[in-house]
Amino acid sequence: MKVDSLWTCLSYVFELLSGNTVQDQLPLGQGHTSNVVSHVDNIGSEPLMFEAPRDPRTGEGFICEYPRMRGYRKCHENDKHCWIKSHDGRRKFDINSDYENPKEVPLGITRRFELDIGEMPLSPDGVTMEHGKVFNRQYPGPWIQACWGDTIEVTVTNKLQYNGTSVHFHGIRQLNTPHMDGVNGITQCPIAPGDTFTYKFRALQYGSSWYHSHYSLQYGDGMLGPMTIYGPTTAQYDLEGALEPILMTDWNHRSVFEAKTGAAPKMTNILLNGNGQYGSGPDRPEKFNMTFEEGKKYLLILINTAVDTTFIFSIDEHLLQVVETDFVPIVPYYREKLRIGIGQRYHVIVHAKPRNPARHNNYWIRTIPARQCSKFACGPDEKMGILRYNTTKPDSDKDPLSTPFLFDIQCADEPYEEIIPWKKWRVGNPANNDLTKTEFQVSLKNSSGVPYVPDKRLLRWDMHLDPFRINFSDPTILSLERETWPRYTDVVTVDTPDDGEDHWIWLLITAPYGIPSEGGERMFVPAAHPMHLHGHDFALLRQSTTSWEDDKHNFTLDCSDERVKCDNPPRRDVALLPAYGYLIIAFKADNPGKLPHL
Numbered sequence: 291m292k293v294d295s296l297w298t299c300l301s302y303v304f305e306l307l308s309g310n311t312v313q314d315q316l317p318l319g320q321g322h323t324s325n326v327v328s329h330v331d332n333i334g335s336e337p338l339m340f341e342a343p344r345d346p347r348t349g350e351g352f353i354c355e356y357p358r359m360r361g362y363r364k365c366h367e368n369d370k371h372c373w374i375k376s377h378d379g380r381r382k383f384d385i386n387s388d389y390e391n392p393k394e395v396p397l398g399i400t401r402r403f404e405l406d407i408g409e410m411p412l413s414p415d416g417v418t419m420e421h422g423k424v425f426n427r428q429y430p431g432p433w434i435q436a437c438w439g440d441t442i443e444v445t446v447t448n449k450l451q452y453n454g455t456s457v458h459f460h461g462i463r464q465l466n467t468p469h470m471d472g473v474n475g476i477t478q479c480p481i482a483p484g485d486t487f488t489y490k491f492r493a494l495q496y497g498s499s500w501y502h503s504h505y506s507l508q509y510g511d512g513m514l515g516p517m518t519i520y521g522p523t524t525a526q527y528d529l530e531g532a533l534e535p536i537l538m539t540d541w542n543h544r545s546v547f548e549a550k551t552g553a554a555p556k557m558t559n560i561l562l563n564g565n566g567q568y569g570s571g572p573d574r575p576e577k578f579n580m581t582f583e584e585g586k587k588y589l590l591i592l593i594n595t596a597v598d599t600t601f602i603f604s605i606d607e608h609l610l611q612v613v614e615t616d617f618v619p620i621v622p623y624y625r626e627k628l629r630i631g632i633g634q635r636y637h638v639i640v641h642a643k644p645r646n647p648a649r650h651n652n653y654w655i656r657t658i659p660a661r662q663c664s665k666f667a668c669g670p671d672e673k674m675g676i677l678r679y680n681t682t683k684p685d686s687d688k689d690p691l692s693t694p695f696l697f698d699i700q701c702a703d704e705p706y707e708e709i710i711p712w713k714k715w716r717v718g719n720p721a722n723n724d725l726t727k728t729e730f731q732v733s734l735k736n737s738s739g740v741p742y743v744p745d746k747r748l749l750r751w752d753m754h755l756d757p758f759r760i761n762f763s764d765p766t767i768l769s770l771e772r773e774t775w776p777r778y779t780d781v782v783t784v785d786t787p788d789d790g791e792d793h794w795i796w797l798l799i800t801a802p803y804g805i806p807s808e809g810g811e812r813m814f815v816p817a818a819h820p821m822h823l824h825g826h827d828f829a830l831l832r833q834s835t836t837s838w839e840d841d842k843h844n845f846t847l848d849c850s851d852e853r854v855k856c857d858n859p860p861r862r863d864v865a866l867l868p869a870y871g872y873l874i875i876a877f878k879a880d881n882p883g884k885l886p887h888l
């Protein structure tokens with residue numbers, strides 16, 4: 291049987307969990323949950339419950355519950371590689387489990403969350419922005435927490451006055467639930483003002499991410515929040531050392547919807563967890579800060595939620611041990627600074643032991659905008675946070691006197707060779723052998739006749755041939771069986787045999803420069819750009835700063851070309867397309883209905 295494996299819409303959704311172990315959770319931001327499981331059948335061994343890392347805001351541990359995992363227990367504190375194991379130790383759910391295979395993921399519980407979307411003025415840095423759009427009247431939105439294998443159910447109510455919305459859970463695989471991806475125009479109609487929509491999906495992966503509005507640029511006005519799925523880790527840290535996620539973003543004192551057409555507006559400030567400083571007025575908030583206990587190892591969750599900025603993150607005098615890139619556990623490596631592109635996440639472990647102790651023993655947390663991957667009206671403060679030690683020294687509450695590591699701030703991803711996924715992938719040759727015909731050139735197109743502003747000419751990003759256009763009333767997912775597609779939908783159809791083997795779809799994404807195209811309507815710009823694939827982790831077979839125009843003449847687009855890494859290449863769900871360069875990515879054609887975007 292031939293299966294159109296990219297675009298077949300599965301007509302069923304499987305439910306792994308029955309309703310009788312459901313834990314009802316209070317709306318987020320309205321108090322701590324009781325963490326009580328109702329109606330659990332207590333015959334046999336006790337239901338498995340244990341404390342995940344502590345929530346520093348409540349001081350209480352987040353409770354993981356596996357009432358259906360009879361005969362299992364939590365792995366030992368000193369073995370963070372392992373999550374739970376059978377009493378005889380023969381069966382384990384650990385960092386070696388293939389989290390892409392639902393059979394190798396533990397059966398958790400269902401956790402329910404409620405998110406109300408509303409408008410309110412925000413002043414995260416002392417300057418009021420009138421048109422904030424937020425989840426549950428807070429910015430950033432509430433922290434969605436769950437445990438590996440749980441089912442997450444999020445009921446979203448749109449209380450905005452004017453616009454529709456949809457909520458995307460970034461990086462979540464959405465296996466067999468493509469209609470829960472939250473991309474309006476593709477996987478659903480927008481949620482109209484006054485309407486409610488419930489997202490439900492299984493957390494097969496573990497790690498951290500963010501959820502955000504996928505309606506136009508609403509997330510730039512505040513509609514985003516962090517999400518953590520607790521699971522094993524590839525290096526040791528102390529349980530009590532876990533901290534709340536650190537969200538870094540650029541910020542504008544005007545709504546993103548006030549931006550005039552034309553060039554992207556310059557950003558006005560940086561925020562760390564919704565907290566920044568601007569000017570010197572009395573409303574200026576305290577800097578973001580965290581307190582370490584000497585000698586402990588802390589797990590930090592870093593998430594870039596920016597609109598237009600790649601950040602270089604560092605903590606003076608402290609090395610960062612990187613253990614997870616996006617939702618992919620990796621072989622740990624050490625860095626003085628981390629380059630974090632938009633939408634990328636890292637789990638890092640920090641040893642509370644400064645290399646050279648600074649006076650007063652406190653240290654700057656720096657978020658430096660990467661050169662040429664950021665645009666600010668005037669240079670923002672890069673010293674955005676403070677790491678303190680819980681000492682009683684008289685000067686411990688002063689501003690740090692620490693000095694930064696010396697490093698470059700060029701716009702790039704983390705070093706390609708450092709990112710080694712723990713669970714290995716061996717990528718096969720492309721199932722789509724017409725790769726060059728579907729070269730995805732990223733460019734700007736000078737477009738007219740755009741809906742709502744037909745008399746204006748707009749510069750719009752495009753991939754392949756045209757800016758992507760969606761019809762809110764007719765999401766793509768409803769018509770996947772069609773034979774022909776409009777040019778601007780950029781649909782690539784691949785036939786793969788339904789033989790139980792892995793089939794790899796390769797994509798060539800290029801950033802050419804200076805090549806006249808389409809009568810001068812398309813412009814190739816010398817800027818790096820983050821590329822993101824929904825519903826799959828992708829293998830980064832090659833990330834090149836040289837031009838495809840130079841390389842293509844003697845390039846074989848399969849694993850035989852030594853410039854392509856098929857043997858356990860880096861993988862994640864966001865990668866930076868270098869200016870003038872190109873990416874070759876591959877993903878398994880095992881999750882119908884998904885596509886990349888930028």
Ligand SMILES: [Cu+2]
Pocket residue numbers: 458459460461822823824
């Ligand atoms: Cu996403």
